[in-house]
Amino acid sequence: MDSLEVVAPAINVSAWPNRNDVASAQDIDIALKLGYNFPIGLLGYADERGLDAVVKVLEAKLSKVKEPYAAIYKPDELLLTMVKEGKLGKKTRQGLYDVALVGEVEKMRDIAG
DSSP states (O other): OOHHHHHHHHHHHHHHHHHTTSSOHHHHHHHHHHHHOOSSOHHHHHHHHOHHHHHHHHHHHHTTOOTTGGGGTSOOHHHHHHHHTTOOBTTTTBSSSOHHHHHHHHHHHHHHO
8 A cells, every 4th residue: 555545635635724825835744743743744745756646546535435535535726736737746846845945845854764
C-alpha cells in the first residue's frame, strides 16, 4: 500500500484553508508539525509526491466509497485547478509552496530525517 492513500484525504482537507486564504501552505504545515509532531507538513508532502498523484488517489477512492465518506475524497478545487494548470509541485517547481520555498521543504525533510 502506498502511504499517499492514507494521507491524501488529510491533504485534501488541508487544501481548503489554503484555498480560502485562511492560512498559507507554510502556516498549515507548521501547525501540523508543531501540533502533531509530523516530520513534514501535509502540503509539503503533497508537493513532494506530486499534486497530480494526490488527485489521482482521491479520485480512485472517491469512485469506491459512498456517502457520507465520499466528501473527504472529492478533490478540493485548489488541487484540481493546480493540476489543470500543470502546477504539480516539486517536479514542476510550482505547487502549494512558492517556487522559492520548494528547496526549504526539502531542507525541512532532511532535518526531520
